[in-house]
Amino acid sequence: MKRIKLLLAGLAAATTMGLAPAQAAVMGTIPGGGTNDFINTFLGGGEIEGWYGANLYLSGGAFVAVEYFGAEAGFVNTFTYDGNTFTHNGGTTFTNNGPATLGSEDAIGFANIGMQPAGLLDFLFTVNSGNPGPVNGANPNDLTTSLANFFVTFDNNYALDTTVNGSTPSFGQSVFVFLDDGGADNDDNHDDMVLRISIRDGTISIPEPASLAMLGLGLIALGALRRRRQD
Numbered sequence: 001m002k003r004i005k006l007l008l009a010g011l012a013a014a015t016t017m018g019l020a021p022a023q024a025a026v027m028g029t030i031p032g033g034g035t036n037d038f039i040n041t042f043l044g045g046g047e048i049e050g051w052y053g054a055n056l057y058l059s060g061g062a063f064v065a066v067e068y069f070g071a072e073a074g075f076v077n078t079f080t081y082d083g084n085t086f087t088h089n090g091g092t093t094f095t096n097n098g099p100a101t102l103g104s105e106d107a108i109g110f111a112n113i114g115m116q117p118a119g120l121l122d123f124l125f126t127v128n129s130g131n132p133g134p135v136n137g138a139n140p141n142d143l144t145t146s147l148a149n150f151f152v153t154f155d156n157n158y159a160l161d162t163t164v165n166g167s168t169p170s171f172g173q174s175v176f177v178f179l180d181d182g183g184a185d186n187d188d189n190h191d192d193m194v195l196r197i198s199i200r201d202g203t204i205s206i207p208e209p210a211s212l213a214m215l216g217l218g219l220i221a222l223g224a225l226r227r228r229r230q231d
Contacts (some may be wrong), residue, residue, distance in 0.1 A: 050153025053141035062202030068109030
């Protein structure tokens with residue numbers, strides 16, 4: 001136990017010197033520039049309030065499902081969750097299948113991920129024909145529009161937060177994820193892939209940065225202790 005405490009203390013000191021995980025989430029709206037074809041297709045325009053730089057954490061084991069709603073991008077982009085992959089090969093693929101409100105019938109792809117343990121949701125993107133994209137747990141903020149990142153917003157049975165008032169949920173049982181692949185500096189619209197992640201039971205939340213850092217430090221400490229015992 002003493003060794004673990006000492007190791008954690010050292011890793012915590014390293015974290016303060018610039019080795020911390022992704023920065024804190026920042027509330028904002030999309031689109032930040034250009035037009036968002038998802039919003040135009042399904043909501044008739046306007047803005048969506050949510051979070052930049054957010055990383056999604058699952059509290060309690062839960063059954064996870066993903067719906068893919070399409071994309072508008074000139075590049076090949078992919079979303080992968082635990083071996084399940086959706087690929088966008090270019091163009092605009094959003095399709096409003098009615099009724100007038102956004103719903104599951106508008107998704108063009110679906111995957112049952114199955115039971116997942118508590119922790120960071122295990123998804124990532126590749127962008128611009130195979131280049132590494134944002135990973136949940138290391139999602140950049142939107143300060144540099146040429147850097148690929150994703151925006152998240154929690155929904156209530158497909159009803160998105162279109163009231164821009166500086167207040168938006170930071171947890172729930174379903175969340176929309178909007179990718180911006182960073183392919184054009186002036187195209188900061190976050191419609192390069194759009195997906196919805198939902199769970200049964202449990203909660204998806206945006207963890208506090210300190211909690212995320214301590215989770216990572218704890219895992220590193222346990223791994224180091226296990227290796228030490230095997231030597």
